[in-house]
Amino acid sequence: MGHLEVEDGRRIYFEHHAGARQPVVLVHGWGVTARSWDTVAPVLRADGHEVVLLDLRACGRSDKDFADVSIAAMGADVARLCEHLGLQRPVVNGWSLGGAVAVDAVARLGSTAGGLVLTGGATPRYTSASDWPHGGTPDDVEAVLAAAASDRATTFKGVAQAVCAVPVSSDLVDWMWGMFLEMGPRGDDSIRDLASLDQRKTIGTLEVPVLILHGRNDGFVAFSGAEAAVGLYPDARLVPFDASGHAPHLEERDAYLAELRTFLTSTGDQTGQ
Incomplete structure (x- = not known):
């Protein structure tokens, strides 16, 4: 357990669990914390992986009063944490908003990254556009935030239930x-x-293997977007989870772990670990 200063004295919380096999960095989704990986991290540790978890800016045990809470700032945090810990060819796994953060981090790490996993990843776009007919709109996001401003507890209870x-x-x-x-x-x-x-431009530059793990019934990040995105990566594979919504690592955990382990074995083979 530790904290890393990333902005004007403000710090993010992280955990660094030792292991002899390839490092895996787990990046949580919007609003939650590193604890959202508690059904995944222990398995990776038992498999011998070096496991790193963190709380993104304004979440969990990280400081709450950051000036910059953009995806780029958080991606820079993840890349900086990898460098701070001296991780060798890490695989970065991002859930939901954490998927966009993971893409940004891997792009920054470049050839020093070992792979990218997107668990219901909200990338390359979370909202629709004229040339991207997948997802909701910025107005939908503002409606949720307006509801939270009025009644934060009830709004987030509804998000958790969905x-x-x-x-x-x-x-x-x-x-x-x-x-x-x-x-x-x-x-x-x-x-x-x-x-x-x-x-979309960023993912086309990623020279690492990419595994996309996505629920067909995802109510937050459209599965059709994951289908449309897979061909934009130089090297990516999409695995659908037929029963899952937005959290296949919770909803179909055994099948999810089997796919993740297979991917880590293949990326570890490439790095000699």
Whole structure:
């Protein structure tokens, strides 16, 4: 456990778990925390991977009063953390908004990155455009934020309830809800930035293997967008999860872990780990 200063004395929280196999950096989604990976990180650690988790700006145990909460700023944080820890050929796995952060981080790391995993990743676009008929609109995002401004607790309870398409326990919903309530108000501007972001040019430059793990019933990031994006990467594979919504690592965990492990084995082989 530690903190890394990234902006004018403000710090992000991270955990660095030792391991002899290829490093994996787990980047959470909007509003939640590193704890959202608690069904994945222990398995990777048991497999011998070096595992790094962090709380993004304004989330969890990171400082809440950052001036810049953009995707680019958070991508820079992830890249800086990889360099700070001396990670060798890390695979960066981003969930939801964390997928856009992971894309930005891998682009910054360049040839020093080992791979990219997108778990319901909100990239290359979260919202639709004239040439991208996938996703909602910036107005949809503003409507959620307006509701949160009026009643943050109830709004985020509804968001937590909508994450999964398969039946899950009320305890799991409350677990996610609790993480949302740890986000400071500056975190709202992170999803505002995501709503205007277009990473199509960026993903075309990524010279790493990419694994896209996406639920067909995702109510937040359209599956059709993942289908449209796969051909924009130089080297990518899409794995659909037929029963899942926005969290295949929670909804179809065993199948998700099998795909992730296979991918890590292949990228580890390429790096000699």
